[in-house]
Amino acid sequence: MTRLVLSLGGSVLFPSLEGHTLRAWAPVLTALARSVDLFVVVGGGGEARRYIQAARDTWADEAFCDEVGILVTRLNATLLIGALGTAAYPRVAFNPGEAIEYSGRGKIVVMGGVTPAQTTDAVAAVLAERARAALLVNLTSVDGIYSADPKKDPAATKYSRMTPQELLEVVGSGGLAAGSNAVVDMVAAKVVERSRIPLLVLDGRDPRLLGKVLFSGDVAGTMVIGDQENPLPLETSSPP
Ligand code: UTP
Numbered sequence: 219m220t221r222l223v224l225s226l227g228g229s230v231l232f233p234s235l236e237g238h239t240l241r242a243w244a245p246v247l248t249a250l251a252r253s254v255d256l257f258v259v260v261g262g263g264g265e266a267r268r269y270i271q272a273a274r275d276t277w278a279d280e281a282f283c284d285e286v287g288i289l290v291t292r293l294n295a296t297l298l299i300g301a302l303g304t305a306a307y308p309r310v311a312f313n314p315g316e317a318i319e320y321s322g323r324g325k326i327v328v329m330g331g332v333t334p335a336q337t338t339d340a341v342a343a344v345l346a347e348r349a350r351a352a353l354l355v356n357l358t359s360v361d362g363i364y365s366a367d368p369k370k371d372p373a374a375t376k377y378s379r380m381t382p383q384e385l386l387e388v389v390g391s392g393g394l395a396a397g398s399n400a401v402v403d404m405v406a407a408k409v410v411e412r413s414r415i416p417l418l419v420l421d422g423r424d425p426r427l428l429g430k431v432l433f434s435g436d437v438a439g440t441m442v443i444g445d446q447e448n449p450l451p452l453e454t455s456s457p458p
Pocket residue numbers: 226227228229230260261262263264266283284285286287288291330331332333334335336337338339341357358395396397398399400
């Protein structure tokens with residue numbers, strides 16, 4: 219079956235703990251897993267930033283703050299496993315190797331963060347490489363990649379398609395403090411370039427959009443792809 223890796227941004231699944239969207243996402247992911255081998259990497263969200271800020275207030279170094287962020291991503295991953303019930307493998311994978319080990323049983327494999335100085339986007343990119351995924355999808359709280367931050371620059375334009383090299387140029391200007399909030403981090407962009415796995419950056423605020431784009435040929439977000447063939451719409455015998 220086609221392997222698909224989703225980076226489900228904390229800003230989408232846990233904008234805050236109380237504002238979680240677990241109930242909306244669980245049926246979407248469960249239905250999707252009937253058509254593809256599904257891996258989901260969960261981000262930290264608003265709560266991770268609060269914990270990181272509390273750690274910083276104690277004069278902790280950035281790597282320590284990252285470790286705090288990783289724990290929150292794993293806590294969020296645990297909550298997603300609970301929401302998915304029997305559709306998910308019951309343990310959070312702590313690294314891509316474990317994720318591969320837990321796959322192949324028809325269950326959704328869920329991960330959080332792995333190591334400091336990156337974000338869960340990088341985790342998802344490495345996992346996509348290890349799993350030889352057909353596609354990596356980054357579900358985030360913007361509708362694609364822009365030439366500049368659209369909130370700050372009214373002249374910013376959205377890319378519907380770009381190459382990994384163009385992505386590296388756009389991402390190159392971002393910083394890497396714990397809890398920082400770029401659409402895709404530099405490590406992820408570099409792994410996308412070397413693995414040649416297409417990356418789709420998609421608005422995750424409406425969970426229904428994912429299925430439409432994967433299977434119905436609807437075009438949305440930004441597709442980061444070189445000269446390889448576009449995998450969309452995904453071929454499956456049983457679309458959800
Ligand atoms: P993420 O940055 O990946 O979650 O993890 P997020 O920001 O909520 O996801 P988006 O941007 O909304 O999609 C939160 C923090 O945890 C640490 C980093 O400090 C990161 O900013 N982290 C996470 C790591 O250090 N390593 C990891 O592998 C994952």
